[in-house]
Amino acid sequence: MKCYLCGKGKLEGMQVEHKLYGLVIGKYPAEVCDSCGEVFYDEKASEEIERDTKAKGLYGLSAKARVTQIGDSLGITISKPISRFLKLKKGDTALIRPESGRRIIIELTD
Numbered sequence: 117m118k119c120y121l122c123g124k125g126k127l128e129g130m131q132v133e134h135k136l137y138g139l140v141i142g143k144y145p146a147e148v149c150d151s152c153g154e155v156f157y158d159e160k161a162s163e164e165i166e167r168d169t170k171a172k173g174l175y176g177l178s179a180k181a182r183v184t185q186i187g188d189s190l191g192i193t194i195s196k197p198i199s200r201f202l203k204l205k206k207g208d209t210a211l212i213r214p215e216s217g218r219r220i221i222i223e224l225t226d
């Protein structure tokens with residue numbers, strides 16, 4: 117079976133450790149490309165990943181946010197689920213730096 121993504125590599129069935137936000141969700145059967153490394157889960161594995169992600173309270177943590185004006189600076193609101201996941205509270209400190217032209221890294225320093 118050829119890779120659905122690169123079309124070059126051969127797909128090999130194996131157990132893959134699935135991670136989200138740096139946390140291990142579990143191990144699931146998948147097909148992995150021996151060329152580009154892309155991982156393909158079947159429908160059953162995808163459903164298990166979704167179920168286990170929800171059980172760990174990590175489902176839907178990605179959220180769109182709008183840039184707002186705060187005095188002379190700009191602000192981006194951090195949603196309640198994300199702040200809960202990060203145990204983030206008012207007064208915490210963070211180091212903010214651009215990683216590229218379209219990506220910002222916010223590193224909590226507490």
Ligand SMILES: [Zn+2]
Nearest residue numbers: 119122149152
């Ligand atoms: Zn591939």
